[in-house]
Amino acid sequence: MTTPREDPVALIPPEDEPAESFAVRLGVAQRAAGAAVPFATALIAFAMGGLVVLATGHNPWTAYKGIFDGAGLNWLFHVPWDTNTIHLSAYNLSQTLLITTTLILTGLAVAFAFRCGLFNIGGQGQYIVGIVVANWIGVSLAGWPTLPHILLGIVGATLAGGLWAGIAGFLKATTGAHEVISTIMLNWIAIWGASYLFGQNGPLQNTQDRASPVSAQVAQSARLPVFWGSSVLQGLDIGFFIALAMLVVFYVILNRTTLGYEVRAVGFNPDAAAYGGINVKKNFVVAMAISGGFAGLAGALDMLGYLFQFGELDVQATQIGFLGIAVALLGRNTAIGTGLAAFLFGGLLYGTTRGLNPNVFDPSLAGNLTSMIQGLIVLFVGADVVILYLWNARRKVRLRAQRGAA
Amino acid sequence: MTNHVARFERPLSAFSPRSVAIGGIVAGVIAFWVAIPPFTARSVLFPVLLGVLAIAGGIWAVSRGRRRIGYGAVAAGILGMALGVLATRSSSGNLQIVFSASLIASMLVFATPLTFGAIGGMISERSGVVNVGLEGMMLMGAFWGVYAADKTGTWVGGLAIAVLAGGLFALLHAVWAVHLRADQIVSGIALNFLALGITGYFFAQLYHEQNIPAGISTVPNVKIPGVSHWSFIGPAIGDLNLLVWIGILLVPLSYVVLFKTAIGLRIRACGEHPRAADTVGINVYGVRYAAVIVSGMLAALGGAYLSIGFGGGSFTENMTEGRGFIALAAMIFGNWRPFGAWGAALLFGFSTALAYRLPTYSSSSAILFQALPYVLTLIAVAGVIGRSRPPAADGRPYVKQ
Numbered sequence: 001m002t003t004p005r006e007d008p009v010a011l012i013p014p015e016d017e018p019a020e021s022f023a024v025r026l027g028v029a030q031r032a033a034g035a036a037v038p039f040a041t042a043l044i045a046f047a048m049g050g051l052v053v054l055a056t057g058h059n060p061w062t063a064y065k066g067i068f069d070g071a072g073l074n075w076l077f078h079v080p081w082d083t084n085t086i087h088l089s090a091y092n093l094s095q096t097l098l099i100t101t102t103l104i105l106t107g108l109a110v111a112f113a114f115r116c117g118l119f120n121i122g123g124q125g126q127y128i129v130g131i132v133v134a135n136w137i138g139v140s141l142a143g144w145p146t147l148p149h150i151l152l153g154i155v156g157a158t159l160a161g162g163l164w165a166g167i168a169g170f171l172k173a174t175t176g177a178h179e180v181i182s183t184i185m186l187n188w189i190a191i192w193g194a195s196y197l198f199g200q201n202g203p204l205q206n207t208q209d210r211a212s213p214v215s216a217q218v219a220q221s222a223r224l225p226v227f228w229g230s231s232v233l234q235g236l237d238i239g240f241f242i243a244l245a246m247l248v249v250f251y252v253i254l255n256r257t258t259l260g261y262e263v264r265a266v267g268f269n270p271d272a273a274a275y276g277g278i279n280v281k282k283n284f285v286v287a288m289a290i291s292g293g294f295a296g297l298a299g300a301l302d303m304l305g306y307l308f309q310f311g312e313l314d315v316q317a318t319q320i321g322f323l324g325i326a327v328a329l330l331g332r333n334t335a336i337g338t339g340l341a342a343f344l345f346g347g348l349l350y351g352t353t354r355g356l357n358p359n360v361f362d363p364s365l366a367g368n369l370t371s372m373i374q375g376l377i378v379l380f381v382g383a384d385v386v387i388l389y390l391w392n393a394r395r396k397v398r399l400r401a402q403r404g405a406a
Numbered sequence: 407m408t409n410h411v412a413r414f415e416r417p418l419s420a421f422s423p424r425s426v427a428i429g430g431i432v433a434g435v436i437a438f439w440v441a442i443p444p445f446t447a448r449s450v451l452f453p454v455l456l457g458v459l460a461i462a463g464g465i466w467a468v469s470r471g472r473r474r475i476g477y478g479a480v481a482a483g484i485l486g487m488a489l490g491v492l493a494t495r496s497s498s499g500n501l502q503i504v505f506s507a508s509l510i511a512s513m514l515v516f517a518t519p520l521t522f523g524a525i526g527g528m529i530s531e532r533s534g535v536v537n538v539g540l541e542g543m544m545l546m547g548a549f550w551g552v553y554a555a556d557k558t559g560t561w562v563g564g565l566a567i568a569v570l571a572g573g574l575f576a577l578l579h580a581v582w583a584v585h586l587r588a589d590q591i592v593s594g595i596a597l598n599f600l601a602l603g604i605t606g607y608f609f610a611q612l613y614h615e616q617n618i619p620a621g622i623s624t625v626p627n628v629k630i631p632g633v634s635h636w637s638f639i640g641p642a643i644g645d646l647n648l649l650v651w652i653g654i655l656l657v658p659l660s661y662v663v664l665f666k667t668a669i670g671l672r673i674r675a676c677g678e679h680p681r682a683a684d685t686v687g688i689n690v691y692g693v694r695y696a697a698v699i700v701s702g703m704l705a706a707l708g709g710a711y712l713s714i715g716f717g718g719g720s721f722t723e724n725m726t727e728g729r730g731f732i733a734l735a736a737m738i739f740g741n742w743r744p745f746g747a748w749g750a751a752l753l754f755g756f757s758t759a760l761a762y763r764l765p766t767y768s769s770s771s772a773i774l775f776q777a778l779p780y781v782l783t784l785i786a787v788a789g790v791i792g793r794s795r796p797p798a799a800d801g802r803p804y805v806k807q
Contacts, residue, residue, distance in 0.1 A: 052607065056607075056608075056611045119591055121591075121595070171784075171787070171788050175787075175788050177787040177788050178787065178796075180538070180591050181734075181738060181783075181787050182784055182787055182788070184538075184731055184734070184735075185735065185780040185781075185783050185784040185787075186780075186784065188728060188731060188732075188777065188780040189777045189780045189781060189784070191728075192773060192774065192776045192777035192780075193774070193777060195773050195776075196773040196774040196777075199773050202773075312773075316727075322599075325595060326599070329592065362610065364606075364610040365607055365610050365611060367606070368602070368603045368604075368605075368606035368607035368610060368723075369603065369607060370603070371599050371600070371602040371603030371606065372599075372600060372603030372604060372607060373603070374599045374603070375596045375597065375598070375599030375600030375601075375602070375603055376596070376600065377596075378592060378593075378595060378596035378599060379578075379582065379593060379596035379597075379600065381592065382582060382586075382588035382589055382592035382593045382596060383582060383586045383588050383593075
């Protein structure tokens with residue numbers, strides 16, 4: 001037999017193939033499993049969340065319907081003459097997309113590092129660093145012309161996020177410090193650092209009301225234009241398109257550039273990459289810096305797009321950077337997957353909190369339901385390696401049986 | 407490798423570089439100590455003299471090849487001298503507020519949950535399973551502990567259920583890490599999210615967002631009869647929570663179990679070289695399951711301390727507020743060793759206790775002080791003061807052959 005042993009499909013002699021072609025069916029099923037596993041993962045997590053809701057004496061159907069409507073997804077199915085729902089659902093959807101914008105970028109921050117074999121848990125810290133820098137630039141350079149002001153804010157925050165993550169990449173490259181530990185530490189340093197900066201008598205606290213630990217408002221000249229909804233009511237700003245563009249940038253960098261080729265080579269096998277002449281350490285630093293840049297950009301778009309100010313309590317409460325981990329894992333670290341997962345979590349996050357009608361389902365329960373579903377999804381994504389393993393094992397067993405029969 | 411071990415087992419003589427460096431660290435601490443109550447030396451001379459002594463000892467130790475501990479002594483000397491000089495310059499009234507005996511007490515109070523978490527994490531990681539889920543396990547202990555104390559009416563029931571909840575939750579991590587061979591960091595993070603959701607959901611469901619009713623049974627304080635009346639030690643350790651003492655006892659206990667018994671040898675073998683452990687007949691899967699479950703139980707005790715110990719029978723959403731991660735940091739900073747982890751927990755507890763008192767001087771920079779544990783740990787993992795070395799097989803799933 002001349003075919004390589006590693007490919008079991010090629011081992012089947014063509015004349016043994018059944019009429020529908022077993023190999024073809026298998027190939028389709030396996031390719032489908034690439035997208036089917038994340039879908040199944042999300043479904044199981046939602047089902048288990050529903051079981052908890054059911055067990056505690058609520059109706060899971062009304063709860064999920066309430067979350068669906070709260071996320072504004074009913075807008076997609078609206079009837080033109082029902083003006084009542086249109087306004088509320090359109091508003092809710094715009095808010096969902098606002099959160100999706102952030103989650104796309106914090107998701108990409110995790111996904112890009114993942115493709116280099118690094119686990120960036122520091123999205124939260126990098127996001128906060130981006131928030132701080134964007135606020136500082138947005139506040140202190142009041143009076144600049146709009147375009148350069150916005151650009152400087154975005155670029156500054158992106159670079160700051162990249163630098164913050166670059167510390168972890170640098171430590172990994174020079175001393176071998178595990179990036180998970182160093183990004184966890186950098187997260188908390190960023191959290192406490194930002195609490196200090198925005199807090200009571202901190203350098204970035206607002207000057208009007210010294211009693212409240214909140215930053216000053218970003219100047220009008222640094223605010224991103226709103227294209228859907230009213231700018232007074234936190235409408236959807238053009239940051240959404242920047243995030244979508246970043247999905248393309250992510251794809252292009254990884255799949256169409258030398259840098260991306262090297263990053264993926266290191267991700268697959270650092271030793272083999274080093275043997276092939278790739279500077280592994282350089283790629284660790286670059287991949288972490290680009291990752292952090294995505295998260296820093298998320299902070300900039302939030303700050304200049306709709307937050308405009310940030311307080312000590314917001315720093316402690318925000319979880320959006322951590323959510324990026326679940327987004328990237330569910331999205332299989334691909335551009336399209338991250339975009340879809342960000343939309344799912346964006347809807348879930350908004351639909352369970354401010355968007356949710358309290359008469360339908362208690363938001364204090366629903367908000368925690370989000371954390372639970374998020375945890376279950378990450379848990380099952382961790383185990384999907386096993387699902388694929390079982391899938392492959394089953395395939396091998398079947399092939400062996402077929403070969404035995406032949 | 408044998409060389410490495412031999413170096414540590416050399417007996418301690420009075421003038422070995424190691425003991426001089428230890429003396430240097432002690433001198434550095436005393437340099438600060440003399441300037442604060444109850445001694446309150448007002449002369450700059452004492453802290454400077456002791457600090458210089460510490461630095462000199464440290465440099466000598468470094469030149470004799472004991473780099474890690476030598477640099478530690480140098481750092482202790484510089485810090486002790488700087489803080490000591492600062493203290494002599496500040497008014498003794500302010501010093502009385504910041505550095506009272508209750509500072510020691512609150513250091514122990516803040517260090518206790520970290521000690522439970524760090525020792526728990528150490529046991530898990532020594533067996534080769536990374537435990538990033540400490541935060542979640544603590545949170546589970548905190549909520550189910552207070553819930554059970556409320557429902558059973560006694561704190562004993564509260565602790566028992568907290569330990570049970572932590573153990574069951576850790577079992578999930580063990581199944582994922584050992585049998586499903588999932589990425590242990592991913593499953594640890596998942597547990598943190600999951601615990602946040604579960605505790606928050608059931609807190610809202612069972613208590614309807616109201617607080618836990620007042621007056622539920624909490625873990626009692628231990629009043630040491632004679633000691634309570636002593637001048638400085640009395641207020642420091644005379645009236646501490648039972649769990650604080652259990653936490654302190656846990657440290658030598660875990661040391662003895664890990665390093666002096668056959669069980670500990672097995673745990674460490676599984677973390678260093680599971681294949682070799684399997685070859686000599688150790689059940690690697692069993693040991694890892696047990697270690698992870700014990701780690702969850704201990705972390706849950708640390709969480710229960712927050713709710714029904716020092717918390718006085720209360721719960722809030724996300725009550726642990728990152729203490730699980732500080733415990734993780736303490737474990738790493740303490741180099742995966744019981745006394746090291748405890749020392750780090752005390753240091754981090756001290757910095758938290760100090761951060762709560764520093765507003766006497768400056769309200770804004772006190773917040774910054776909270777970041778200290780993380781900065782120190784970052785420096786430690788970066789290997790600036792000696793490389794921290796995790797167990798060799800930490801985080802690697804083992805496949806039986």
